[in-house]
Amino acid sequence: MPKNRKKIMEEFRCPLCLSRECETFVKYDPKHKDYYCSTCEYTGTENDVKKMYAVITSRFKLLNKRIKTF
Numbered sequence: 001m002p003k004n005r006k007k008i009m010e011e012f013r014c015p016l017c018l019s020r021e022c023e024t025f026v027k028y029d030p031k032h033k034d035y036y037c038s039t040c041e042y043t044g045t046e047n048d049v050k051k052m053y054a055v056i057t058s059r060f061k062l063l064n065k066r067i068k069t070f
């Protein structure tokens with residue numbers, strides 16, 4: 001396991017860029033106490049980012065389940 005693996009896991013990916021299937025990390029702004037993306041215009045607190053992750057992962061809720069009847 002790489003040394004900076006834990007550090008990467010603690011950082012957040014930008015939810016807007018992630019929904020466009022592009023991976024960019026958000027940076028923390030201590031002045032406004034929120035996260036911002038350097039690629040797009042996204043800014044938000046830690047809770048905002050986690051809420052948007054929940055919306056994105058809801059698309060893949062049935063990924064591991066085989067649908068037999070419609």
Ligand SMILES: [Zn+2]
Pocket residue numbers: 014015016017018024037038039040041042
């Ligand atoms: Zn972004």
